[in-house]
Amino acid sequence: MTSPPNDIRDTQSRLPRSTDAVAIxxxxxxxxxxxxxxxxxxxxxxxxxxxxxTGRTVAVKVLHSELLSDETRVKRFEQEAKTYRNLRHRHxxxxxxxxxxxxxxxxxxxxxxxxxxxxxxxxxKGRLSVRRAIKIFSEICSALGYAHQQGVVHRDLKPxxxxxxxxxxxxxxxxxxxxxxxxxxxxxxDTITQxxxxxxxxxxxxxxxMSPEQCMAKPIDLRSDIYSLGCLMYEALTxxxxxxxxNVYETFHMQTHERPKPLATLRPEFKDGxxxxxxxxxxxxxxxxxxxxxxxxxxxALDRVGSYVPKGTVGKALDAWHERRIRARAERGRGIPPALxxxxxxxxxxxxxxxxxxxxxxxxxxxxxxYIHAEKVYNTAIDAADxxxxxxxxxxxxxxxxxxxxxxxxxxxxxxxxxxxxMGRQKEADNFLERIAQVEQANNKDVFKxxxxxxxxxxxxxxxxxxxxxxxxxxxxxxxxxAVTYIDKGxxxxxxxxxxxxxxxxxxALGEKNLVYATLVDxxxxxxxxxxxxxxxxxxxxxxxxxxxxRSSIAGKESAGLIPTxxxxxxxxxxxxxLEGAEEDAQHALSIARSAYRSSxxxxxxxxxxxxxxxxxxxxxxxxxxxxPPTISVLDRPESEADKAMALVLxxxxxxxxxxxxxxxxxxxxxxxxxxxxxxxxxxxxSQALLGxxxxxxxxxxxxPARAEALYRRSLSLMLRSPSRxxxxxxxxxxxxxxxxxxxxxxxxxxxxYRMVEHVDKTTGKTIGLIEDKLLLGQYYRDQQKFKEAxxxxxxxxxxSQSFFGAQSAKTCEVTAILADTYIWQKDYVRAHGLxxxxxxxxxxxxLSGELSRQAKLQVLSTYQRYLEQTGKREQAASIQxxxxxx
Numbered sequence: 001m002t003s004p005p006n007d008i009r010d011t012q013s014r015l016p017r018s019t020d021a022v023a024i025x026x027x028x029x030x031x032x033x034x035x036x037x038x039x040x041x042x043x044x045x046x047x048x049x050x051x052x053x054t055g056r057t058v059a060v061k062v063l064h065s066e067l068l069s070d071e072t073r074v075k076r077f078e079q080e081a082k083t084y085r086n087l088r089h090r091h092x093x094x095x096x097x098x099x100x101x102x103x104x105x106x107x108x109x110x111x112x113x114x115x116x117x118x119x120x121x122x123x124x125k126g127r128l129s130v131r132r133a134i135k136i137f138s139e140i141c142s143a144l145g146y147a148h149q150q151g152v153v154h155r156d157l158k159p160x161x162x163x164x165x166x167x168x169x170x171x172x173x174x175x176x177x178x179x180x181x182x183x184x185x186x187x188x189x190d191t192i193t194q195x196x197x198x199x200x201x202x203x204x205x206x207x208x209x210m211s212p213e214q215c216m217a218k219p220i221d222l223r224s225d226i227y228s229l230g231c232l233m234y235e236a237l238t239x240x241x242x243x244x245x246x247n248v249y250e251t252f253h254m255q256t257h258e259r260p261k262p263l264a265t266l267r268p269e270f271k272d273g274x275x276x277x278x279x280x281x282x283x284x285x286x287x288x289x290x291x292x293x294x295x296x297x298x299x300x301a302l303d304r305v306g307s308y309v310p311k312g313t314v315g316k317a318l319d320a321w322h323e324r325r326i327r328a329r330a331e332r333g334r335g336i337p338p339a340l341x342x343x344x345x346x347x348x349x350x351x352x353x354x355x356x357x358x359x360x361x362x363x364x365x366x367x368x369x370x371y372i373h374a375e376k377v378y379n380t381a382i383d384a385a386d387x388x389x390x391x392x393x394x395x396x397x398x399x400x401x402x403x404x405x406x407x408x409x410x411x412x413x414x415x416x417x418x419x420x421x422x423m424g425r426q427k428e429a430d431n432f433l434e435r436i437a438q439v440e441q442a443n444n445k446d447v448f449k450x451x452x453x454x455x456x457x458x459x460x461x462x463x464x465x466x467x468x469x470x471x472x473x474x475x476x477x478x479x480x481x482x483a484v485t486y487i488d489k490g491x492x493x494x495x496x497x498x499x500x501x502x503x504x505x506x507x508x509a510l511g512e513k514n515l516v517y518a519t520l521v522d523x524x525x526x527x528x529x530x531x532x533x534x535x536x537x538x539x540x541x542x543x544x545x546x547x548x549x550x551r552s553s554i555a556g557k558e559s560a561g562l563i564p565t566x567x568x569x570x571x572x573x574x575x576x577x578x579l580e581g582a583e584e585d586a587q588h589a590l591s592i593a594r595s596a597y598r599s600s601x602x603x604x605x606x607x608x609x610x611x612x613x614x615x616x617x618x619x620x621x622x623x624x625x626x627x628x629p630p631t632i633s634v635l636d637r638p639e640s641e642a643d644k645a646m647a648l649v650l651x652x653x654x655x656x657x658x659x660x661x662x663x664x665x666x667x668x669x670x671x672x673x674x675x676x677x678x679x680x681x682x683x684x685x686x687s688q689a690l691l692g693x694x695x696x697x698x699x700x701x702x703x704x705p706a707r708a709e710a711l712y713r714r715s716l717s718l719m720l721r722s723p724s725r726x727x728x729x730x731x732x733x734x735x736x737x738x739x740x741x742x743x744x745x746x747x748x749x750x751x752x753x754y755r756m757v758e759h760v761d762k763t764t765g766k767t768i769g770l771i772e773d774k775l776l777l778g779q780y781y782r783d784q785q786k787f788k789e790a791x792x793x794x795x796x797x798x799x800x801s802q803s804f805f806g807a808q809s810a811k812t813c814e815v816t817a818i819l820a821d822t823y824i825w826q827k828d829y830v831r832a833h834g835l836x837x838x839x840x841x842x843x844x845x846x847x848l849s850g851e852l853s854r855q856a857k858l859q860v861l862s863t864y865q866r867y868l869e870q871t872g873k874r875e876q877a878a879s880i881q882x883x884x885x886x887x
Contacts, residue, residue, distance in 0.1 A: 063106040091143035091174045115165030127239040139174035145295030148222040151602035157228035158206045208241040212256040221637045223288040230283025238266040275305045293638045367404035385710035418717040426759045476516045492531035499524040518551040532724045533766045544569040560596035567610045586611040605634040612650045624654035645674040649688045668692045683718040690715035720760045767804045794819045810850030813842035817860040
C-alpha cells in the first residue's frame with residue numbers, strides 16, 4: 001500500500017471511534033484510497049477518497065458494520081446503489097461504483113462535491129431571495145422530473161438533501177442527494193414499516209416534509225415529492241418549515257389536517273399574496289389530485305413567476321376565485337362555500353352586463369373550456385364519420401388556439417391534418433404540416449441554441465483539458481438529455497445528429513468502455529425503431545444488438561440499462577416473425593427488471609407489456625389475460641398513463657380474441673380516454689385502441705359495418721402520423737376497409753383510400769409503404785380492367801423496390817412476379833416471359849437478399865404456372881403445380 005499524503009495523516013484524529021472506521025490511506029477494492037473523513041450518517045460513514053485509476057476525487061459511503069445483521073438496512077443501502085446507478089442527470093449526484101470488499105464492507109462510490117447543503121445555507125442566511133429560490137427549485141424540478149420518468153420517487157426531500165455546489169461560476173448549482181429510501185414507484189403492498197417507522201423506530205422520511213399520504217402510510221407516487229417540494233419552498237422563503245408539531249405524531253397530524261400560515265405572517269413583502277404562495281399551496285394540497293401532477297408543471301409555474309398581464313374586474317375576480325380554491329385545497333376536507341360561488345357568479349355577470357355577448361362568453365368561459373368542448377365534439381363527429389361537423393369544430397378549436405391558447409395550436413392543426421386526409425383534401429393537410437414544422441422550429445429556437453452552446457463547451461473542454469473526464473462525461477450526458485428531448489418532441493433528425501456527433505466525441509475522449517458512450521449508443525439504437533420510416537429491421541436489429549453488447553461489456557449482462565434495448569429488440573423480432581427470439585428477449589428484459597428493481601415495479605410492468613405483445617402474436621391469449629391485470633394495477637398512476645393505455649389495448653385484444661366483446665370495448669374506450677392528451681405526440685396507442693374497437697364492431701356478434709368503417713378510418717389517420725408504425729398494420733386496415741367498401745358496393749372508395757395513403761407515404765418518405773401502395777393501386781386497377789393504370793403503378797413499384805432493396809432482393813422478386821402476372825392478364829406473353837423467368841431465377845438463387853414469405857413464393861410459382869399453361873407448356877406447368885402443392 002502506498003503511504004498516505006500529509007493531509008491524510010492530519011485527519012486521522014477526526015475518524016469515528018466505532019469499530020468499523022476505515023483508516024485514512026486505506027485502499028478500498030484495490031482502487032479507492034481514503035483521503036479524509038467527511039462525516040457520519042444514520043446508515044454509513046462517508047470518506048473523501050482518490051480514484052487511483054482515473055485520478056478523480058470521489059466520496060465513499062461505507063455502511064455501518066453494526067447494521068450488517070439488519071437485512072432491511074442492508075437492502076436499503078443496496079437499494080440506494082441500484083437507484084443511483086440508473087439515474088444520470090446533471091442535478092443528481094452521480095454514482096460510480098458499488099461493491100463489497102474483502103472485509104465485508106458495503107461501499108458506495110459517488111461524485112465528490114464541495115459546497116453547502118440548503119439546510120446550512122438557510123441556517124446562515126435565514127431565508128432566500130425570491131430570484132435565488134426560483135433558480136434553485138427549478139433545478140430541483142428538473143432533476144426530480146427526470147427521476148419520476150425513470151419510475152423513482154425520492155421520498156425524503158429535505159433541505160439537507162439539496163447540495164448547493166460551485167460549478168462553472170454558479171455557486172448555487174443543485175445536486176440532489178440521498179436516494180437511500182427512494183421508492184421505485186410503490187405497489188399497494190407498502191407497509192408502515194416501509195413507509196413510516198422501521199422496527200427500530202427510525203423515521204423513514206422526514207416528518208417536516210412528508211406528504212399526508214406518506215404520514216398515513218398510504219401508497220405514494222410522484223405527487224408525494226411535489227408536496228415535499230412545496231414544504232421546501234415554504235421554508236426557503238420564510239426561514240422555517242410550514243408545519244411543525246411538538247413531536248413526530250403532532251407533525252404527522254398537522255401534515256394531514258392543517259394549512260401553513262400565510263407567507264405574509266413571516267415575510268411582510270408577501271402581504272398581498274404572490275404567485276409563489278399560490279404555487280406552494282397548490283403543491284401542498286392535501287389531496288394528491290389537487291396538486292400539480294408533474295414536476296414539469298411546477299417548473300412551468302415557477303417560470304411564470306414575475307410575469308404580469310393587466311386584467312380587468314372579471315379577470316381579477318376569477319384570479320381571486322382560483323386562489324381561494326387553491327388555499328382551500330391546502331386544508332383537509334374543506335371545499336368552496338356555495339355562497340362564495342354564487343357571489344362570484346353574480347359579480348361576473350354584473351361587471352359584464354354592458355359588454356358584447358361574445359366578449360362576455362370569452363370572459364366567463366375560459367378558452368381552455370371552449371377548446372376542450374370543440375375538441376370533444378370533433379372527436380365524436382370524426383368517430384361517426386360526420387366530417388362536416390368535425391370540420392366545423394376543428395376550425396373553431398384552431399381559432400381558439402391561434403388567438404387565446406397557443407399551447408394547443410399544434411394539437412389543433414394535427415386534428416385538421418387527420419380530418420383533411422380522410423376527406424381527401426391532401427393539399428390543405430400538407431399546408432398544416434408545413435405550419436406545424438414552422439411552429440416547432442420557433443418553439444425550439446432556445447433549445448437549439450442550448451445544443452450549440454453545449455457542443456462548444458464540450459469541444460473546448462476536450463481540446464484544453466482532455467483529462468477532465470468528469471466534466472466531459474457531464475457535457476455528454478447533457479447532450480444525451482438534449483437528444484432525448486428531441487425524441488420526445490418527434491424531432492428525430494435533430495436527435496440523430498446530436499447523438500451521432502456526441503458519440504464520435506465520446507468515443508475519442510472517453511473510449512468505448514464507458515457508461516456515457518453506452519447510453520448514447522443505446523439511445524441511437526432506440527431512435528432507429530422510433531424513426532422507422534425505412535422499416536429496415538435488419539439494420540435496426542443489428543444496431544440494437546450492438547448497443548446491448550456495448551452495455552453488457554461495461555455494466556454486465558444483467559445491467560438495468562439493457563431493459564429498453566432488449567424490449568426494442570424483442571419488438572423488432574416480433575415484427576419480422578421471429579416470435580421465439582422475441583419472447584426470449586422480452587423474458588430477459590423482465591428478468592433484469594425484477595432483479596434490478598422488483599417484480600411489482602413500473603420497469604417490470606413495462607417489460608411485461610412487451611411480453612404480452614409477443615404472446616398475442618403467438619395466439620396465447622390466456623397468458624395475456626393472466627399477465628396483464630396486475631400490471632395494469634401497478635401502472636395506475638399519472639406518470640404511467642401511456643403504458644397503462646397500452647396495457648389496456650393489449651388486454652382488450654386478448655378479450656376480443658376470447659369473444660368477450662363487451663369487456664373488450666370497455667378496455668379500448670378506457671385506453672382512448674387515457675391517451676387523449678398525448679395522442680398528438682404519440683398517436684399509435686390511440687390508433688391501436690381504435691383498431692381494436694373497429695375489429696369488435698366488424699364481428700358477427702357486434703355487427704355494425706358503418707361504425708367499424710369510421711373507426712378503421714380514424715385508426716388509419718392516426719397511424720399514418722407515426723414514423724414508428726408497422727406497415728403490416730397499415731396494410732391490414734386498408735384491406736379491412738377495402739372489403740367493407742366492396743360489400744357495400746362502393747369500390748370507388750377503395751381507390752380514394754389507396755391514393756390518400758400513397759400521398760402520405762410519398763410526402764413522408766416512407767418508401768416501403770409507397771411500394772405497397774403502388775402494388776395495391778395496380779391490383780385494384782387490374783381488377784377494374786384498367787390495365788394501363790395497373791401496369792404504370794406496378795412498374796413504379798418495381799423501380800422503387802430495385803432502388804431501395806436491390807435488384808436481387810426478396811421484395812423485388814415478389815413485385816417482378818406481380819408485374820409478370822399483369823402482363824399475362826393482358827396476354828402480353830413476350831414481356832411476361834422475361835419477368836417471370838427473372839422472378840423464378842431469383843426464387844431459386846442462393847444470393848437472394850432477404851427472405852421470401854410463403855405468400856410471395858406462392859405468388860411467383862402460381863404466376864409461372866399460369867404463364868406455362870397459357871403458352872402451352874403443360875408438362876412444365878404440372879411440375880410447378882406439384883411444387884405449389886408442397887408449399
